[in-house]
Amino acid sequence: MVGSLQALDSPAKEEVDHLLEAVSKSEARFIRNGKEYSSAEGAEHLKNKLGQAGSRVKTAEDFIQGVCTKSYLSGKPYLMKNKDGTTTEVGPWLTKVLEEYRKGR
Template sequence: MSVMSVMSVMSVMSVMSVVMNVVMSVMRPMRVIQTSTRCAAMAALILGAATAGATPLPAAAKAEVTALLGRLQTSSCEFNRNGDWHAAAEARAHLERKLAYLEDKNLVKTAEEFIDRGASKSSMSGKPYLVRCAGAAPVESKVWLTRELTALRSASSR
């Protein structure tokens, strides 16, 4: 299980614990309500809290991010993550996992937010990601991806 998966499970468990404590504090004084009814109400609240939330990127932003990651994958560039260089296809797969995580947490609504929050630096070490193309000096992925996004947008507006 990846670190992000563990963090996601822990987040859901924390939310469920808080919801359960709130529900119990509200339900305790209501001793008149039957136990089965209280349990059903609690289960509904917990299930709602666990399944609520995940909102995908709006369609236009999703199309831009998909095109951006496609450009990265088909480039001859390499991607540096925490000191190790990776092929562009590996970088795309990694960034798609980060996008899914951000979407699950409702933390991204635009291509720019994806670049800033998921594709610019390691969430583990805080080190910036780098992109190196055809022997050129490496640039931070935020710069490379923003430049590519600008090119995508200008190409689609013609």
């Protein structure tokens, strides 16, 4: 995994780090293939998956689209289950997080 993050240019690495932190610190449950995980476990899964993606991930958008949207095995979208019980797809959620991060820089 470290190799993949090191391969990203500095702005992309900062953005991916921010996205992983956003997942980890969210108060939502991470849903993968119908099973719920803590937000920290979800972020760890995405980190591991990033490591497997290798050089295919060059930008934060590559990370969101290629790693964070769905399960490679089942094709089911990753979801975030909010405290109120509603769910949000992780890909669009992270796209909004990235947009806000870029506005703030």
